[in-house]
Amino acid sequence: MEPLCAFDTDCRVERPLASCDREGGRDRMRLTRxxxxxxxxxxxxxxxxxxxxxxxxxxxxxxxLPPGYRHDHYEIDLGTGDGVFKRSVIGLxxxxxxxxxxxxxxxxxxxxxxxxxxxxxxxxxxxxxVAPCRIIQVVDDDDQFGFAYGTLPGHPERGEESFVVRxxxxxxxxxxxxxxxxxxxxxxxxxxxxxxxVQATTTKRFLIAxxxxxxx
Numbered sequence: 406m407e408p409l410c411a412f413d414t415d416c417r418v419e420r421p422l423a424s425c426d427r428e429g430g431r432d433r434m435r436l437t438r439x440x441x442x443x444x445x446x447x448x449x450x451x452x453x454x455x456x457x458x459x460x461x462x463x464x465x466x467x468x469x470l471p472p473g474y475r476h477d478h479y480e481i482d483l484g485t486g487d488g489v490f491k492r493s494v495i496g497l498x499x500x501x502x503x504x505x506x507x508x509x510x511x512x513x514x515x516x517x518x519x520x521x522x523x524x525x526x527x528x529x530x531x532x533x534x535v536a537p538c539r540i541i542q543v544v545d546d547d548d549q550f551g552f553a554y555g556t557l558p559g560h561p562e563r564g565e566e567s568f569v570v571r572x573x574x575x576x577x578x579x580x581x582x583x584x585x586x587x588x589x590x591x592x593x594x595x596x597x598x599x600x601x602x603v604q605a606t607t608t609k610r611f612l613i614a615x616x617x618x619x620x621x
Contacts, residue, residue: 445511445524445535448559452522452537457555458563458589463542465553465567465583474564474585477605481612483570483578483619490578492619493570494550502568502580502615508607511535517552519543527607536560548572551581556589562604563589568611580615582608 461471470476483489496502498517500510503525511524519542527534537557544551551569556562564586572578586604588594 445526448535448537449511449522449524452524452539452557455522455537455539455557455559457539457541458558458560459555459565461565461585462555463553463565464585465565466542466544466551466569470583470585474587475601477584477586477608478581479608479612480579480581481616483580483616485576485578487572487576489619490550490570490572493578493580493615496615496618497551497568497570501618502611505607505610505614507610517543522557523554527603534561536562541565544569556586561588561590561593561600562586570615580612582611584608 464471483493500513500515500517503510507528509526509528511526515521515523517540519540522537522539525536525538527536537559538554539557541553541555549569549571551567553565553567555565564584566582566584566586569581569583570578571581588600593600
């Protein structure tokens with residue numbers, strides 16, 4: 406059985422290890438050792454005092470992406486029927502799209518609600534990129550469910566990304582990921598096409614991860 410989050414349980418973080426902040430300062434991109442729970446827990450606790458690093462709050466859900474950013478939109482068919490839609494909602498609520506070979510959310514059982522913050526962790530062979538985000542809005546309608554999160558100081562990018570499952574009148578369910586972003590770190594700016602490739606690959610893995618969860 407795939408792991409699900411029990412939102413009424415305590416979600417304390419354990420396994421403390423040493424931190425590894427390469428650049429220093431809470432507004433810089435954060436790198437950490439892959440299993441460095443103490444560093445990530447300390448960083449996570451600081452997010453409550455931070456504000457998003459962009460002004461166009463909620464734009465990925467309003468239908469008009471702002472100029473001056475890269476725009477991305479990806480989607481995947483999940484299947485037909487009300488059961489598929491309900492299973493997709495469970496998947497989004499429990500961060501199944503973010504449970505890939507290279508990505509995870511910290512804390513794993515973070516509640517999906519506007520105003521909550523979390524760390525999206527991109528695992529590399531020896532290090533992990535820790536990207537702080539805040540949930541901007543949750544959409545919960547009869548024919549669509551999803552959320553948008555925005556970047557906080559320390560995220561390598563600046564912008565917003567939404568994850569929405571939509572059911573069409575004919576019963577087809579689609580999972581859509583929409584984003585606008587610009588580099589917030591000199592490392593990302595210098596890496597150019599490499600950073601864009603990593604970003605695109607990560608997003609496609611989100612799509613596939615939710616579909617695989619729905620099909621189990």
